[in-house]
Amino acid sequence: MTTVEQGTRTLLSVRNVVKHFPIRSKGLVRRQIGAVQAVSDVSFDLAEGETLGLVGESGCGKSTTARVVLNLLPATSGEVLYKGRDLTKIGRGDMRALRRELQIVFQDPYASLDPRLPVNEIIAEPLRIHGLYREDGREQVRRLMQTVGLKPEHGNRYAHEFSGGQRQRIGIARALALRPKLLVLDEPVSALDVSIQAGVLNLLDELQTELGLSYLFVSHDLSVVRHIADRIAVMYLGSIVETGTAEELFAGPAHPYTQALISAIPLPDPRKERARERITVVGDLPSPADPPSGCRFRTRCPKFANELSDAERTRCVEEPPALVERGQGHPVSCHYAERRALL
Amino acid sequence: MTERASEKFTASEEIDLSPAPGARGAKGDVVLEVSGLDVTFPSADGPVRAVRGVDYRLHRGEVLGIVGESGSGKSVTSMAVMRLLPGTAQVKGSVRFDGKDLLTLSEAEMTRIRGSRIAMIFQDPMTSLNPVYTVGAQIAEAVRAHHDVSRQVAMDRAVELLDRVRIPNAKDRANSYPHELSGGMRQRVVIAIAMANDPDVIIADEPTTALDVTVQAQILEALAAAQDVTGAAMVLITHDLGVIAGQADRVMVMYAGKPVEVGTAEEVFYTPRMPYTLGLLGSLPRLDRPSERLTPIPGSPPSVVNMPPGCPFGPRCPKHTERCDESEPELRATTGAGHLAACHYAETLEGQEAADVFDSEVADHEALAGLAAAEGAGTGRDGEARA
Numbered sequence: 001m002t003t004v005e006q007g008t009r010t011l012l013s014v015r016n017v018v019k020h021f022p023i024r025s026k027g028l029v030r031r032q033i034g035a036v037q038a039v040s041d042v043s044f045d046l047a048e049g050e051t052l053g054l055v056g057e058s059g060c061g062k063s064t065t066a067r068v069v070l071n072l073l074p075a076t077s078g079e080v081l082y083k084g085r086d087l088t089k090i091g092r093g094d095m096r097a098l099r100r101e102l103q104i105v106f107q108d109p110y111a112s113l114d115p116r117l118p119v120n121e122i123i124a125e126p127l128r129i130h131g132l133y134r135e136d137g138r139e140q141v142r143r144l145m146q147t148v149g150l151k152p153e154h155g156n157r158y159a160h161e162f163s164g165g166q167r168q169r170i171g172i173a174r175a176l177a178l179r180p181k182l183l184v185l186d187e188p189v190s191a192l193d194v195s196i197q198a199g200v201l202n203l204l205d206e207l208q209t210e211l212g213l214s215y216l217f218v219s220h221d222l223s224v225v226r227h228i229a230d231r232i233a234v235m236y237l238g239s240i241v242e243t244g245t246a247e248e249l250f251a252g253p254a255h256p257y258t259q260a261l262i263s264a265i266p267l268p269d270p271r272k273e274r275a276r277e278r279i280t281v282v283g284d285l286p287s288p289a290d291p292p293s294g295c296r297f298r299t300r301c302p303k304f305a306n307e308l309s310d311a312e313r314t315r316c317v318e319e320p321p322a323l324v325e326r327g328q329g330h331p332v333s334c335h336y337a338e339r340r341a342l343l
Numbered sequence: 344m345t346e347r348a349s350e351k352f353t354a355s356e357e358i359d360l361s362p363a364p365g366a367r368g369a370k371g372d373v374v375l376e377v378s379g380l381d382v383t384f385p386s387a388d389g390p391v392r393a394v395r396g397v398d399y400r401l402h403r404g405e406v407l408g409i410v411g412e413s414g415s416g417k418s419v420t421s422m423a424v425m426r427l428l429p430g431t432a433q434v435k436g437s438v439r440f441d442g443k444d445l446l447t448l449s450e451a452e453m454t455r456i457r458g459s460r461i462a463m464i465f466q467d468p469m470t471s472l473n474p475v476y477t478v479g480a481q482i483a484e485a486v487r488a489h490h491d492v493s494r495q496v497a498m499d500r501a502v503e504l505l506d507r508v509r510i511p512n513a514k515d516r517a518n519s520y521p522h523e524l525s526g527g528m529r530q531r532v533v534i535a536i537a538m539a540n541d542p543d544v545i546i547a548d549e550p551t552t553a554l555d556v557t558v559q560a561q562i563l564e565a566l567a568a569a570q571d572v573t574g575a576a577m578v579l580i581t582h583d584l585g586v587i588a589g590q591a592d593r594v595m596v597m598y599a600g601k602p603v604e605v606g607t608a609e610e611v612f613y614t615p616r617m618p619y620t621l622g623l624l625g626s627l628p629r630l631d632r633p634s635e636r637l638t639p640i641p642g643s644p645p646s647v648v649n650m651p652p653g654c655p656f657g658p659r660c661p662k663h664t665e666r667c668d669e670s671e672p673e674l675r676a677t678t679g680a681g682h683l684a685a686c687h688y689a690e691t692l693e694g695q696e697a698a699d700v701f702d703s704e705v706a707d708h709e710a711l712a713g714l715a716a717a718e719g720a721g722t723g724r725d726g727e728a729r730a
Contacts, residue, residue: 057555057556058555163643165643166643193412193413193582194582194626194627195622195623195626196639196643197626198626198627198628198637198640199641201628201637202636202637202639210712220556222556223628224628226628226634227629228628228634247633250630260557261557264557264559265556266585266586266588267585267588267589267629267630267631268584268585268588268612268627269612269631270588270589270608270609270612272631273588273589274589280560281557283511284527284528284558343630
């Protein structure tokens, strides 16, 4: 499924991960009466030093996937192989040791930092927890702050004294403290203004080059993902609908959803923006507790609505399309996938 | 096009809901003129000058995009125009609309204008809709607030408006409560309410910010349709330069409570004359180009409490000189008559890209190299331990 370059090793391999959240009845018994199918059979690989962008709109399951990968949420089924070990079956103690290598940066830099700790301590905390804060601890924290572009002399300040961009840098410094191999970045720049966002993106870029980190970059913003990711997986209603290198995916998106997503993002270029071809989806996201049969996108698919014959539609309704190579240059889960140049 | 659509719209009505004949001018007339607008809030740290002298003219049928980052004063400007700020806000300047200064009107007179002649669309549709009334009833209420018509006529009009903003099964949907609708649907209802009285001006404050991109595209279409049908002029406030590029005829870029660049969309996007605008454009990752280095603007926006003299962008600006600290540069004409910028060195930006002006370095390379070295040593040990 993945084209891992020769010589690079696969660090993380996610296989058929499913995550359902139970829906319970009211009252005393609270029987399970259904399930929100947040993630349905998701598979992908991440190589050492690589960035995989996981994109999709709200409710597509991208953040849940990221949390399952880190074992912050137990998977309903499937495997998450990190360096060959299945994280879904690992014991607590082993997982705790592995947490050194798997870190996360959250979206909201206002909610994810302890307001009662000075920044020094926020960054030192993971070191202390893992028993790594020794004589040179202070020096380590200073160096981490410098690395992410913060002034070490501000270490005694509290999180509220920093701007949003600076707080996100604190979050990154904390995640880097344990020298992780894999960073899960969950919408790390979505809460920031553009002029600040660019600085954080450049920082992530440099950290990756210098430290050889792998990133699982979760975002709703395709422009940001195109900028930072080597490969991209587009999610819709719990499934990956299309995946490929960033270059491939933007040169020839083949799934109607990817096409709609790309054509919906406004370009900051008046002439281009006004002359663009639009592929619009209709309606709203169906409930993940009761997804449509067959292809999950069919209820909003412009191709289903406008181009397909009745016979062709029957196939969309009855047979869920698999995420496989269909002669489009990269895997896509649409029976009638067709590359289109949109940019 | 706009005129015709507007005629068609009112002609199809049983009752004429458009304003008195003659109130409407021709396309290109100034409908709203804001001059010297200044808003100050008291605070424990001293007065907060949220808006420091905003001037603009809105012409009939045009879309004026106001763009700026958080705290630039773009929303406060519009709240001041609508007189929706709390009583503690000190508002100076004038807002001319239909021959009157809105800032001097009585509350009763202002209520007659709000929602009928000037409508507003907010970011979060859940807070602008009342959760205990059906959406149909809320649109009908907006109609009845300004027109003496029966409930039934108002309700029919509500259904028609829902249909216009492309809500499927408008008749049934009119009986839904806001919580039964998705975010995109709710925002359509808010747009329908804004259209209800055929306003002259629609102010849309971040109308698509809370929405997913595919829904945003639908809402932008609905907004454009609303503007087309009512013939209203629109002020579109957003932080999204892409939305501005697609929708706005003219653009006003705000920074620290002041407009720092004004021009047509093409002027501002293709030949920015204020380093801040250039910096914003250079900070944007682009969907339509392969990845290149971004050029962030260093530092962060100034606090608007006790601002020092001089250009507020000075501390972040690569063109900064001593002259910039002496006095704040006025908004002045640059290359084109209508293309204004508040920078002493506007002309020097000619032919320059963001990467020529701004530095793309952010990380401390020495520290990074140190960390990488320590990392190497660390992994070495780890490797041994594991082996």
